[in-house]
Amino acid sequence: MKKADLEEPPLINIERNPIVLISSLILTLGLGYLTYKNLFAKDVMDINPLAFFLCVPTAILAFQTLWFLLNPFALIYEDRFEIKWSFFGSGVWYFIDFNKAGINAKKAIVLNYNDGETCKLKLFGIKTGHIPLLFQEITNGISASLTNRAQQ
Structure with missing residues (x-):
């Protein structure tokens, strides 16, 4: 079988907050401009040492x-969800591992495992309107998993 046959398309994509995207883009462009100006200041022989210290963070921030x-911020599949x-x-969680979900006061999703432990998922960077979705x-995935477990 091909790898494309094994890949499962996500049911729902949860998008990122545009403010986070724009601020990351502005920060990358600003740091890139500073790196470019320091690296190619006058002549190849007159390279500012600050440029070498700025090159690595600029490259990492550009890839980021x-x-x-x-x-997207999150992908919902039939049996799991993934948050990036x-x-x-990033992390992947399976619905079969949980029995309850809730939202705390800081807009973080709190998941209760089947053995009683809890897990907090911070939602910084998610589009505000997509938090309830x-x-x-x-919650729907966990309830479907609970009904499947009860039937077996």
Whole structure:
């Protein structure tokens, strides 16, 4: 089988907050401008040492911004959901592992595992109008998983 046959398309995409995208883009462009001006100041032999210290964070921030623009905040599948906070941090959770979900006062989703432990999912960077949609889809997935477990 091909890899494309094995990939499952997501049911719902939860988008990022445009303010986070724009601020990341502005920060990347500003740091890129500073790096460019210091790296190519006058002559190839007159390179400012500050430019070498700015090159690595600028490259990482550029990849991070590109990654923000190309990837949604969360993906909801039939049996799991995936949250992509940043280039370096993401997580996949399966609905079968949980028995209840809730939202706390800080707009974070609190998930209760079957063994009684809790997990907080911080939602910084999500579009504000998509928080109830994400919570509703997680709750629906958990309830569907609970009914499937009860029938078996």
